[in-house]
């Protein structure tokens with residue numbers, strides 16, 4: 001298994017993984033399936049901002065991960081929010097952790113300071129994965145989301161990527 005940057009050829013696999021998670025989980029708070037064209041536009045927008053989209057390949061696409069700006073205002077420029085999705089047939093084998101570790105390395109290399117995961121409170125695998133990868137819960141917001149006719153809790157977990165108080169060029 002290797003981790004590599006995604007290409008346009010990966011879009012069908014990325015779209016299938018995304019849509020399976022939309023249909024069968026509360027990982028993504030929408031019930032709308034995306035087309036491959038929509039996923040391609042999303043990937044291009046992410047890459048245009050200088051952010052990575054990574055896939056785990058072995059030999060097919062097993063999962064993907066990415067990060068982007070946490071919030072829009074310039075004061076948030078050292079913070080990113082990431083996401084990770086593993087194909088339903090390949091979960092529970094440590095792949096999520098491998099992708100998160102690769103995203104942490106990429107964000108660190110870009111000079112980011114804090115990495116944030118926004119996780120459904122009813123997603124024990126993701127909560128566990130992130131705790132094991134050095135993320136700590138910093139906020140839990142009850143019933144801020146809704147999907148499949150139920151309220152959803154949002155848990156924010158964050159990891160500081162460099163030394164506290166590290167100097168910044170600004």
Ligand SMILES: CC(C)(COP(=O)(O)OP(=O)(O)OC[C@H]1O[C@@H](n2cnc3c(N)ncnc32)[C@H](O)[C@@H]1OP(=O)(O)O)[C@@H](O)C(=O)NCCC(=O)NCCS
Nearest residue numbers: 027084085086091092093094095096097124125126128129
């Ligand atoms: C969440 C997800 C990314 C985790 O990736 P994964 O490759 O399946 O997870 P890993 O094999 O790395 O295991 C993560 C940890 O969670 C644990 N875990 C897995 N399923 C669990 C469950 N249902 N309850 C509790 N812990 C669970 C594993 O045992 C492991 O802990 P360990 O390191 O102490 O053994 C993956 O399941 C997934 O893509 N799910 C659907 C989309 C999603 O939820 N994405 C995250 C959005 S924030």
